[in-house]
Amino acid sequence: MESYSRRWFLGAGATTLLTTGLTACGSSDSTGSSGTVTAFVYGDDATKVQVKAVTRFNASAAAKKAKGRIKLEKVPGTDYPAKLRTAMGSPNAPDVFFNWGGGSIKAYQEANQLVDLTDTIKSDPVLSSGFLPSVLAAGALKGKNYGIPMRGMQPVILFYNKSVFAAQKLQPPTTWAELLDINKKLKAADITPFALGGADIWPELMWLEYLVDRIGGPEVFDRIKNGDASGWGDPAVLKAAETVKQLIDDGAFGKGFSSVSYVNGGAPAVFAKGKAAMHLMGSWEYSTQLGKFPDFAKTNLGWAAFPKYEGGAGDIRNVVGNPTNYWSVNARTGNKDAAIAFLRDCASEAYAKDLVANGDIPTTSNAEKLLDSSPNPEFAKFQYQLVQQAPAFTLSWDQAVDPDVSTPMLTEINKLFVGKSSPAEFVSALKGLK
Amino acid sequence: MTQSAAAKAGRPHAVWAIPGVLFFVFFAVAPMVLAVYLSFTTWNGLGDPKPVGLANWQKLLHDDRLTQSLTVTVLLTVTSWAFQTVVSLLLGVWAAGRQRNRAVLSAIFFVPFLLSSTAIALLFYALLDPNFGVIHQDTLGSTSGAFLAIVFVGGWQFIPFHTLIYQGGARQIPDVLYQAAAIDGAGRYRQFFSITLPQLRNTATTSSVLMIVGSLTYFETVLILTQGGPGTDTAILPYLMYEAGFKSYDFGYASAIATFLVVAATALSLALVKLTGFGAMRSTREGM
Numbered sequence: 001m002e003s004y005s006r007r008w009f010l011g012a013g014a015t016t017l018l019t020t021g022l023t024a025c026g027s028s029d030s031t032g033s034s035g036t037v038t039a040f041v042y043g044d045d046a047t048k049v050q051v052k053a054v055t056r057f058n059a060s061a062a063a064k065k066a067k068g069r070i071k072l073e074k075v076p077g078t079d080y081p082a083k084l085r086t087a088m089g090s091p092n093a094p095d096v097f098f099n100w101g102g103g104s105i106k107a108y109q110e111a112n113q114l115v116d117l118t119d120t121i122k123s124d125p126v127l128s129s130g131f132l133p134s135v136l137a138a139g140a141l142k143g144k145n146y147g148i149p150m151r152g153m154q155p156v157i158l159f160y161n162k163s164v165f166a167a168q169k170l171q172p173p174t175t176w177a178e179l180l181d182i183n184k185k186l187k188a189a190d191i192t193p194f195a196l197g198g199a200d201i202w203p204e205l206m207w208l209e210y211l212v213d214r215i216g217g218p219e220v221f222d223r224i225k226n227g228d229a230s231g232w233g234d235p236a237v238l239k240a241a242e243t244v245k246q247l248i249d250d251g252a253f254g255k256g257f258s259s260v261s262y263v264n265g266g267a268p269a270v271f272a273k274g275k276a277a278m279h280l281m282g283s284w285e286y287s288t289q290l291g292k293f294p295d296f297a298k299t300n301l302g303w304a305a306f307p308k309y310e311g312g313a314g315d316i317r318n319v320v321g322n323p324t325n326y327w328s329v330n331a332r333t334g335n336k337d338a339a340i341a342f343l344r345d346c347a348s349e350a351y352a353k354d355l356v357a358n359g360d361i362p363t364t365s366n367a368e369k370l371l372d373s374s375p376n377p378e379f380a381k382f383q384y385q386l387v388q389q390a391p392a393f394t395l396s397w398d399q400a401v402d403p404d405v406s407t408p409m410l411t412e413i414n415k416l417f418v419g420k421s422s423p424a425e426f427v428s429a430l431k432g433l434k
Numbered sequence: 435m436t437q438s439a440a441a442k443a444g445r446p447h448a449v450w451a452i453p454g455v456l457f458f459v460f461f462a463v464a465p466m467v468l469a470v471y472l473s474f475t476t477w478n479g480l481g482d483p484k485p486v487g488l489a490n491w492q493k494l495l496h497d498d499r500l501t502q503s504l505t506v507t508v509l510l511t512v513t514s515w516a517f518q519t520v521v522s523l524l525l526g527v528w529a530a531g532r533q534r535n536r537a538v539l540s541a542i543f544f545v546p547f548l549l550s551s552t553a554i555a556l557l558f559y560a561l562l563d564p565n566f567g568v569i570h571q572d573t574l575g576s577t578s579g580a581f582l583a584i585v586f587v588g589g590w591q592f593i594p595f596h597t598l599i600y601q602g603g604a605r606q607i608p609d610v611l612y613q614a615a616a617i618d619g620a621g622r623y624r625q626f627f628s629i630t631l632p633q634l635r636n637t638a639t640t641s642s643v644l645m646i647v648g649s650l651t652y653f654e655t656v657l658i659l660t661q662g663g664p665g666t667d668t669a670i671l672p673y674l675m676y677e678a679g680f681k682s683y684d685f686g687y688a689s690a691i692a693t694f695l696v697v698a699a700t701a702l703s704l705a706l707v708k709l710t711g712f713g714a715m716r717s718t719r720e721g722m
Contacts, residue, residue: 082680085478085479085480085680085683086479089479107478107479107480108480111481198575199574199661199663255564255572255575256571256572256575258572258575258663258664259562259563259572259573259575260564260565264559266565266566269565275565403681403682403683404478404682404683404684407681408682411662411665411666414663414664415665415666418575418663418664418665420665420666420667421665
């Protein structure tokens with residue numbers, strides 16, 4: 001035993017390792033050549049629209065012509081970006097996948113994993129005139145299109161609890177001074193002015209996105225998005241951080257906001273139950289409330305644009321948020337024709353109608369006339385016009401920049417909100433992100 | 435001894451180890467070797483890893499967050515060890531006795547260990563919710579609150595296991611020692627400190643090594659309870675590694691942290707074994 005054990009073990013180990021290594025490097029170009037096109041979608045309540053689209057497409061003449069079928073894979077929400085990244089690096093990559101445009105697909109574009117859809121869109125009137133140009137452009141990278149809009153628009157909106165506002169005789173704020181005044185009155189009545197799901201961090205991000213836009217205009221973040229980290233040194237960023245700090249010190253978000261989560265329903269519940277009077281959130285707040293507190297959503301949920309900041313450079317009509325989500329096509333797909341044929345369905349009226357029925361606002365050019373059939377036409381039209389009239393639509397910061405910048409950025413934002421760093425420290429930390 | 439002689443004697447042949455060795459190589463050694471390799475590359479999960487020499491290791495040395503993370507990890511490990519050892523030692527010694535209801539209570543104490551740590555973390559996350567939880571306080575929002583919550587939840591989960599170890603250890607102590615001590619006039623406390631504790635020395639080492647190495651890789655509780663927050667105050671090393679790998683997609687740097695963690699944990703457990711004399715396995719029954 002003694003005589004051969006050590007060498008034997010090492011040999012066995014090396015063999016296994018080589019085998020593993022070879023398997024890992026071996027195949028990298030075998031994505032669904034059978035005609036089946038796999039599509040990864042972010043698995044939330046809204047996937048029912050994509051499920052219908054897939055059923056419709058698989059039965060259509062276009063599918064027969066392209067000899068392809070779509071297979072939809074719903075990936076649970078929070079894990080989506082990591083799961084997609086792992087899949088895209090493996091032989092089992094999806095042919096078509098949901099994304100947020102911008103920074104969320106930059107790494108895939110740099111690895112030559114995306115089909116450039118610019119010419120496809122240009123030569124196809126269904127695609128080129130089917131969507132709002134600003135939305136199509138927001139998903140582009142360096143002027144080239146890699147995505148087709150496939151969900152509703154998701155601007156960030158200031159929601160308010162109508163019954164709380166009525167009881168306190170308040171109107172939604174249009175200026176920052178009004179907002180501060182409302183805060184004071186609400187606190188006197190022992191109501192937290194704003195619900196905030198600080199445990200998720202991205203709801204905190206929304207405050208900075210809007211404040212930087214209102215104070216310094218959309219150009220400030222544009223510069224940062226394009227890779228100029230010194231853009232964080234713009235006075236507007238510091239001013240926004242100081243404004244946030246002041247809100248926190250004043251108790252505008254209540255005491256426990258940093259361990260309240262949006263995703264698990266904490267913040268929406270605080271808001272719906274009247275413990276907090278307002279909630280700055282993406283337009284999906286409406287469907288969230290409709291699911292959790294339907295009575296509140298139908299009768300007491302109010303909405304308004306983010307107020308103007310006195311002396312600031314940003315237009316009150318500017319919007320931040322997610323213009324929409326996109327389908328992108330994997331360059332390694334075995335059936336590009338079927339994938340693109342499927343993407344064309346997103347411009348169809350049937351698809352837009354499904355979105356509207358789900359409470360979403362399609363980004364298609366034909367959407368406005370469909371909005372009357374929305375479950376809440378008033379809210380639908382407010383959103384559509386908000387986005388249509390916006391001089392600038394800033395993509396959510398965490399989606400606009402690379403993940404290796406957005407992760408530390410979110411950490412720094414959280415540190416600012418929980419008081420672990422001062423506004424000045426916050427700015428200098430962000431300037432250090434490359 | 436020759437191969438055939440070993441086979442004839444019915445003793446374990448090296449071939450018998452193949453399934454175990456393959457399993458270990460495939461799921462432990464190979465990933466570790468790959469992690470070491472990746473730590474010298476830059477890789478975002480797409481395409482092929484590009485060698486970058488020592489860049490990740492240099493970054494590791496100069497990363498403020500790593501220093502902070504290391505401090506928190508050490509603090510968490512020490513606090514968890516102290517908390518879990520005291521409680522499970524007392525519970526274990528108690529459970530080794532012959533009281534009424536002891537078996538039933540011991541079985542109940544053991545339940546938390548059977549639950550998945552994710553389920554436990556989610557449960558406590560709900561209980562600690564500042565608005566809808568049981569204590570209306572922002573426990574997880576303060577540095578000390580979040581830290582203690584992690585220590586407590588970890589203890590809640592793992593104390594049953596260590597209680598079991600101590601119970602087994604305490605059962606092994608021969609009754610004659612206590613009988614002799616009783617004749618000499620030693621009371622209950624004197625017996626505990628002069629007989630039970632010294633006799634449990636090896637048990638304590640086993641349990642401590644498991645606790646300490648376990649705390650170093652304590653991950654899901656932090657991910658679910660605090661996400662490393664508030665700010666970065668509870669971002670222990672495994673969490674930092676997760677963030678670098680699966681949020682920033684910087685697998686090179688994440689692998690450097692992982693390799694560092696493997697080396698640190700191995701060194702620490704070797705040092706513990708050496709320092710406590712566990713390696714020499716001196717019997718606690720010498721002279722009996």
